[in-house]
Amino acid sequence: MIKSLINRHELSQYTFLVAQSTELFNQIGEIKTELAELQKYEMSITPVLTGLPSGNKKRDKIADFIIGVETETVKLKAALKSLEWEYKVINYRLHKIREAVVLISDKQLQDIFHAHFIAGESIAVIADKLFLSPDSLYKKINNYIRCGKYE
Secondary structure (H helix, E strand, O other): OOOOOOOHHHHHOHHHHHHHHHHHHHHHHHHHHHHHHHHOOOOOOOOOOOOOOOOOOOOOHHHHHHHHHHHHHHHHHHHHHHHHHHHHHHHHHHHHHHHHHHOOOOHHHHHHHHHHHHOOOOHHHHHHHHOOOHHHHHHHHHHHHHHOOOO
16 A cells, blocks of 8 residues: 555645745845845944054944944845745645645546635535535545555
8 A cells, every 4th residue: 555645734834835925035035125125235343453543433334334233144145045944844734735635646636626725615515515514525635645555
């Protein structure tokens, strides 16, 4: 008996993963926008020469601003890298779920899985469309998930 390529937990996670992917995509866009804004202020700090008169010991406001911009840029780039990695992982998981559904050999069962787990339709609506009882539809789904085949 061949096991299914997907399990119920993975399937039930699909809509959550889509929402998470969308949120990450938006966060990545926001960080890229912030980085583009910070690049407008991109400057370099020249080294301070020692041995010269130190003046009134007040910090240079422009140097403080530049340091702040550079610090924020480093933080945003690190956050962007992390979010992009997480985004790739989630989209890979989504791809594997869609791929597993596409690989279901029985076309009707494939359509059922797609409608329910990917498109989010209720079992009752799908059962009505197919002129089946919701119980028989659940049995088909559970049998495929358990055994990896349609009977």
